[in-house]
Amino acid sequence: MMLTSQEDACEVTCVHPEAVLKARVAMPDTGCVDNASALLKAVADPTRLRLLSALNTGELCVCDLSAVVGISESAVSHQLRLLRAHRLVTFRKEGRIVYYRLLDQHVTALIGSALDHVRE
Template identity: 50%
Template sequence: MGEQKGGSMKDVCEVRCIHEENVNRALLGRTDDGVLEEAAGLLGVISDPTRLKIMDALRLGELCVCDLAAVLGMSISAVSHQLRLLRTARLVRGRRAGKVIFYTIHDEHIDKLMDMALDHCRQRCGE
């Protein structure tokens, strides 16, 4: 691919050719379409800024709906709605303690995903 004026790359090749070794490597290493669709759904749920704020708060320890509403400055019903979406996508899980449900990040995979996304953005933002 060539560069345009100003150093930006074009999004198309200037020459039409197939690099068979590269194509074969990509074909052999492809992830199953069902897994990719599941990942797209998961990332779609995460992509909402409010849900990211909830998950960011939960990374520091478990919180109930009322705690999250106080942390985020939102209504309990709005937080509850977002938690339902996060729970359905298995991004968070709840633990009942009497009449209170405490929420946490679902597992270490989600925690790592959050770490990587936030580290990437911090680096881009110069933090």
Template identity: 70%
Template sequence: MSLRATPYNALVTAPTTQSADVCEVACVHPEAVVLAKSALPDERCATEATNFLKLLGDTTRLKILSALQTTELCVCDLASVVGISESAVSHQLRLLRTGRLVAFRKEGRVVYYRLADEHVTTLIRSALEHARE
């Protein structure tokens, strides 16, 4: 297999099979690869971000988080809003709390939940906006 340089500093090999969604030649652009690699997160950050996004991958949890964009709510309120049992809401909130997506405060015998920070709010709004387009 012979390699040849292109005007864009790419290394090109012999043509590959034809497909509309892949390159017609095996071609590596070294400068672009270096730039892309510099954008990769470290392993710890990638793992935490993946775990964070997995928590958003559940309809019930997304509904809970969406409801919490408006105001603090207790488990009873969230159960009424989302339409599931308090036990089910409590289970989902435990996962969201562990993942640092929600925070809580206790007032007497009532526990109020809120979104942990503005990052969570921004991500939820962006995801829903993307889904609506």
């Protein structure tokens, strides 16, 4: 449990109706919040974030991803299934090789922004 210090809370109770209304109007619906939360949980796993970061450089096959991240191909495939289920990556097959890439620019921006933020 996190205790609140004096700096974390208002010293008096006051509500700013215009600001509250503006925030409520901008608030996404519950389904959207739940889906976004699930997506961020998927990205929050260190192994999955490393896979996404590797894919941020371009398309890679499962074997390449295994070599980059340092886990088994089976473990990579398992994580990629999860990332695919959250619509973060997509794939294509070329013969017996499966290549993965980030789904779209939103995912690229999400990964880039998260990493840029922690580097600052």
